[in-house]
Amino acid sequence: MSEIAPALSVESVSVDFGKRKRMRAVSEVSLSVAPGRTLAIVGESGSGKSTLARAMAGLLPIAGGSVTLLGEDFTKPRRAQRRDIQMVFQDPYSSLDPSSSVGSSLEEPLIVHEKMSRVDRSRRIAELLDSVGLPVDAARRFPHEFSGGQRQRIAIARAIATNPKVLLLDEAVSALDVSTQNQILVLLNDLQVQHELAYVFISHDLGVVRWLGDETAVMYMGRVVEQGPTERVHTQPAHPYTRALTSAMPIADPVGRESRKRILITGEPPNQFKPFTGCIFASRCPLATTTCTTTAPPVVPNAGGGSSRCHHIDAFPVQAGMPKHAATVALTTE
Ligand SMILES: Nc1ncnc2c1ncn2[C@@H]1O[C@H](COP(=O)(O)OP(=O)(O)OP(=O)(O)O)[C@@H](O)[C@H]1O
C-alpha cells in the first residue's frame, strides 16, 4: 500500500479455529503498514479484526500465508522480535494487573525484554508516564485509582515501554466517552510522530478511523473486501459493503440527511464452517448475480487509490460532486 518499506505486512494470511469443525475466521488477507503510518481496520462484530490482529502479533498460529515484521519473517516469531510489536486492547484491565501497581506493570516488559539496572528502570518508568501525560507519582498507585482514559494511557505507556516499531490498537478508544477518545487519539498521534510508530488501528467506528487512519481496510466475514486511502474509502466507497458501512455513520449536515436513500440489505451471511466459493457478500448484496455466488470476485483497482473485491464495481461509478451520502445503502445486521 505504500512505497516505503513496510513496518509490518501480511501476505495472504488465513486463520482457522476449531479442530474437528474447522472455521475460517480470516481468509487470505494481504495488508501492510509503513513506519509512522496508520492502517485502520474496520468491519462489523465477528468480521475477524481481532483475530487478524492477534495473528499479526504472533499470538495465534496462521493456517496459511506469511507475516513480515521490519523486513524479517515473523510467521513463527522469535522471542527477540516480540518486543517490536505490542498490542493495546479495549479494556486496560486485560493488560493491567489490578493487583499490581502501575510502576510494576510498566516495569514488567522492561525486565522481560531489556537489560536494565533498577535505577534505569525507574527512570524509564518516569519517562514513560510523562510521555503519556501522567504524573510520576502514578507509578505508586493502582489501576482502579484511575479513570478509563488514564488507564488507557497506562496501557499505552506499557505498550511502548520496549520501544516497539508497531502498535496494534484493538478498539483501544471504543470504551471511552467522545472527549476522552479525542484526548487519547491526540496522544496516539503525538507518540506516532515522535517515535515513527506504525499503527494497526482496529475499530468499528468509522468516524474515529477517518481521523486517524492513513489507509483503511474494510473486513467482512474474514475477508478484506476493500482497502485504500482512508479519505477515498470514506468519500468514494466502491464495494457495496463499504457503502453500507459508510451510510450507517451519523450524518452531521442536514442536507446529507435529506438526500439519503435507505436501501436495506437483508439476507444471511454464509456459514463459515462450510467451504466457500464466490463472493462472501453475495447473500446480502443488492447487486448480486449468479456469477457472484459461483466465482470469487477479482481485485479491482479503484480510482483514487486502493482496491475492492467485487464483480460489479462498475455498477457504482464514482460521481464527482455527489453529496457524500446521496445514494447509500444501510445494513441491517440484526
Ligand atoms: N478463540 C476462538 N475460538 C473459536 N472461534 C473464535 C475465537 N476467537 C474468535 N472466534 C470467531 O472468529 C470470528 C472472528 O472473531 P473476531 O473476534 O476476530 O471478530 P472481530 O471483528 O474482532 O469482532 P468484534 O468487533 O466483536 O471484536 C468470529 O466468528 C468469532 O466467533
Ligand SMILES: [Mg+2]
Ligand atoms: Mg474484536
